[in-house]
Amino acid sequence: MKMSQSFVKTLRQASGEETTKNGALLTRAGYIHKEMAGIYDFLPLGLKVLENIKNIIREELNKIGCEELLMSTLQNPEPWEKTNRFSNQQVDIWFKTELSSGGELGLAPTHEEPVTELLKSYVKSYKDLPIHIYQFQTKFRNEKRAKSGILRSREFLMKDLYSFHTTPEELDDYYNQIMQIYQTIFKRVGIGDITYPTFASGGIFSKYSHEFQTLLPVGEDTVYYNEDKSIVLNKEVYSPEVLNDLGVKPEELQATTAAEVGNIFKLQTKFTNPLGLKYSAEDNTEKEIYMGCYGIGVSRLMGVIAEVHTDDKGLVWPESVAPFKYHLIAIGDEGTKIANELYEKHPDQFLFDNRDNLRIGEKFADADLIGLPYRIVISDKTLAENSVEITERSNGKSKLLPLKAFQKNL
């Protein structure tokens, strides 16, 4: 991407409305733009980060045979009425709209009902199970208080996976498998060391669900954790009974704030029964289907990664999710010529700051702010040694690399 051709500009100061690092830095660096409270646009760089995160999740889920689909956002009230989740009294975060003919519609806050309803058309026999399907989809939740940049939005991107099984044991196995996969995903996007599976309330059908909590000052949950035993539990389930269950004593736990980046539930038959999703077993009797759901807030995850990976100069993206690997800057006529050639050969690898008439300091400052893993400078100085200068964003260390060797590795 050539910066001269992008409509996006970096900002020296973020709007005072953004009080968190993720909100302020992502805005200043041109990744996101706020429309309203909790409603954001993802600009070209921000979209690339989202896509990188999505691809990591996709790779991991596809490895274990999950199928991706894309369901509708507009919701028919009927299935939701069967589980008593369409009324504003029961679920107070609905955005609702209507057909021109007057019928009421909802904008999906989650997808348990429609996905269960969908499968009624396809699941008949034990031979059709298990099923694991997921999507990346925009969800709408009318939060009373959106806040913290893109950590708590009213419109956000979510990965939601649903699994359907013939037995509770099979659901348990699958749930445990997802627990592992999630940890791989969070590791790959660069927050593995501070993200923990966390005991949280499991609703009526299972004692616990698991949240994936990233320990973070701006997080809105309080969790208790014990690093040695690798135990983390949400404040909402903190009780003598639960501590006993988990085998920890109160004095072994430390309280801290955390941001929830994922949540997995064993739903059992909570949705399949009321919606009438059943299957015929080998003996031709009708049987219940056991369901699980597994979410990752993708746009929130981007915010959490941004919140964690920063320094006083700006963002410091992990290479796995960075919008580009290299931030390319040329100095002088010859440097510009070589940089252009390099860019034309590998346009996907570089964010090329080819803006005219900008002082070099400004370009460096923007490179730091935008936070790509490596900054490449090509100038008369480096070309005198047939080299480029490569600087790691994470530690600021620079070295010269022979131009040919650098090109070879692209």
Next chain:
RNA sequence: CUGGGUGUGGCGCAGUUGGUAGCGCGCGACUUUUGGGAAGUCGAGGCCGCUGGUUCAAGUCCAGUCACCCAGACCA
């Protein structure tokens, strides 16, 4: 939703006892600069969130309303 705070050029802010709006940055043109956010000259840009009221006169006072921020509550 409760409590507190804030809405004034693109961004950050100032605006006194009511008298017709200003600063910094940014933006445009030109000149000189060019390895860490340059300097000069000239210039553009504002229904002071919105609606109503008081007044000869409202950014300023009053009422209503919308939006935004913070804390809390909520988060299936």
